[in-house]
Amino acid sequence: MTQYEVLNPQQQDDEIDLRELFATLWAGKWLIIAVTFLFAAGGVAYALYKPNIYQASVLLAPANEENGMGGISGQLGGLASLAGINIGGGSSNQTVIAKEVLRSRAFLADFIDRHNLAVPLMAVEGWSIKQSDWQYNREVYNPETGQWLPDENGKSQQPTDWDLVKAFKQNHLSISENKENGMVTFSVKSLSPPAAQQWAQWLVEDINEHMRRQDVAEAEARINYLENKLTDTNIAGMQQVFYQLIESETRTVMLANAQQEYVFKTIDPAVVPQEKSEPKRALIAILATMLGGMLGVFIVFIRAFFKGTREA
Known part of the structure; x- marks a missing residue:
């Protein structure tokens, strides 16, 4: 007796009959075609309904600036640390800090407010190429009066800073870095091609200006601290050290004010x-x-299964 012959009837019934499988599919071909057509039509309609989104990208390199403390000898490290001055290795750290600041809620909220981006972010439906203007969602915002409209409960739909920053980070902003060469790419998406380019340009300008102003303020604060310490000591050697530190911080301020990027x-x-x-x-x-x-x-398979169950 062969191996096939020793199989019990239950095992034979469990074997997949490809002919029966294809027969089931053929019997339900019109249902399959109908469902496929409905989904295809729905997919095409959804794709056509979605507005075009444009992306502008800017490629950046970390500025090869010298740290203001780079010329100070190692023997001044303790005094520099006392004054809150970081010696060496500041350029790469500053780039990392700048990227995190760019992603921060405080910076983005100020960026959105400074450039009046609340309406383009939360109250538009598209961009008119012919008119070069926004297409507003008039259920949310009235462009004639400049007012945010109330919702069904009578509450104003004006977004909060939290809403604006969340929308900008999730839907518009992306930051990537090439680990091999350190290049950084800022990408901004928008319904408007000019807006995408303008927002990307503003981001670069604003983060450079933000970091420059911050470093200038910190350097000036350190200069004031060192000048006060200078008046408190009569030791010539210590005065020379303080003069060197003040000179370095003054150079930092001068270079920062002279460097746009x-x-x-x-x-x-x-x-x-x-x-x-x-x-x-x-x-x-x-x-x-x-x-x-x-x-x-x-x-089709589910219908065939239940049909077979009822017949059994």
């Missing part, structure tokens, strides 16, 4: 994008069609 140097500036980055309409339509086909096949 303080932390990031622009290698490839942002330009107005001419092609959309999103949505991928063809991909959306293909995925919707595939999902519809798989769902149709699944429904």
Whole structure:
């Protein structure tokens, strides 16, 4: 007796009959076609409904600035630390700090408020290429009066700083870094091509200015501290040390005020994008069609299973 013959009837019934499988699919072909068509149509409609999104990117390099304390000898380290002065290695650390500041809620909230981005972020539906103007969501914002409209409960729909920063970080801003060469890329997405380019440019300018003003303020505070210490000592050697520290901090202030691109140097500036980055309409339509086909096949198998169960 062969091995196949020793199989019990239950094992034979459990074997997959490919002919029965294809027969089931063929019997439900119209259902599969209908579901696939509905999903394909829905995917195409959704893809066409989604507005174009444009992305502008700017390529940056860390500014090769010398730390103001680079010329101070190691014997001054203790006094410099006492004055709150960091010796050496400041350029790379400053770049890291600048990227984190750029992502911070405080900086982005000030950035959005300074450039009046609340309406473009939260109250527009698209961008009119012909009119070169925003298409406003008039259920949220009235562009004629400049007022945010109330919702169904009578509460104003004006977004908070939290809402604005969250929307900007999630939907518009991305920061990437090339670990091999240290290059940094700021990318900004917007419904408007000119806005995407302008926002990216503003980000670079504002973070450079923010870090420059911060370093100047800190250096000036250290200068005041050192000048006060200078008046408190009559030791000639100590006075010479304080003079060197004050000279270094004064040089830091002068270089910072003279350097426009303080932390990031622009290698490839942002330009107005001419092609959309999103949505991928063809991909959306293909995925919707595939999902519809798989769902149709699944429904056919489920129907066949319950039908077989009832007949048994």
